[in-house]
Amino acid sequence: MLIIIKKKWFFLAIAVLFIGFSWYIFNSRAVTEAGSQTVAEKFEIHMVTSEIKSKTDDGKVIESYRWDPGTIYVPKDKKVSLTIYGVNGKEHPFIIEGTDVKGTVKKGEETVLDLHFTEEGIYRLICTAHANKDHNGPMIAYIIVD
Structure with a gap:
């Protein structure tokens, strides 16, 4: 039973890390690209x-x-x-x-x-x-x- 609970937490942790990493990659790129552009004259x-x-x-x-x-x-x-x-x-x-x-x-x-x-x-x-x-x-x- 303890092994099943540990596996659930392990997969949950992997899923959270994947979602968090994906969010960071997509949003940091958007922020970087938007931030690097100045308002053009x-x-x-x-x-x-x-x-x-x-x-x-x-x-x-x-x-x-x-x-x-x-x-x-x-x-x-x-x-x-x-x-x-x-x-x-x-x-x-x-x-x-x-x-x-x-x-x-x-x-x-x-x-x-x-x-x-x-x-x-x-x-x-x-x-x-x-x-x-x-x-x-x-x-x-x-x-x-x-």
């Missing part, structure tokens, strides 16, 4: 240019260019670093509607924009080379500031 967003191609039933090739992701969310009154990598298309001249921001994203290169929106709203990132379907567009991304 800049909010970073990454985007790419992409292309979609298809054929119609009569064999005509149709294509469209896009920013990916097509919608991004940006906090108001926060410095934002928007990095756009050119994957498809030779170059994409762009504007951000409602701002003075403009530039060109080139294939194989990164374009980095330092942005700071002080007004809430929806701003459109528009590729002026692909502004409508006649020019393989519209290539528009939405920047939602709130």
Whole structure:
């Protein structure tokens, strides 16, 4: 009988140690990771240019260019670093509607924009080379500031 009780306590002790150790590992990692991150001055967003191609039933090739992701969310009154990598298309001249921001994203290169929106709203990132379907567009991304 004494051996059975000792075995029960032994297994109970092992279970408690396992649960305690597991809790420590998962929570200490969360605390360490959260504690090692300082509140960043800049909010970073990454985007790419992409292309979609298809054929119609009569064999005509149709294509469209896009920013990916097509919608991004940006906090108001926060410095934002928007990095756009050119994957498809030779170059994409762009504007951000409602701002003075403009530039060109080139294939194989990164374009980095330092942005700071002080007004809430929806701003459109528009590729002026692909502004409508006649020019393989519209290539528009939405920047939602709130």
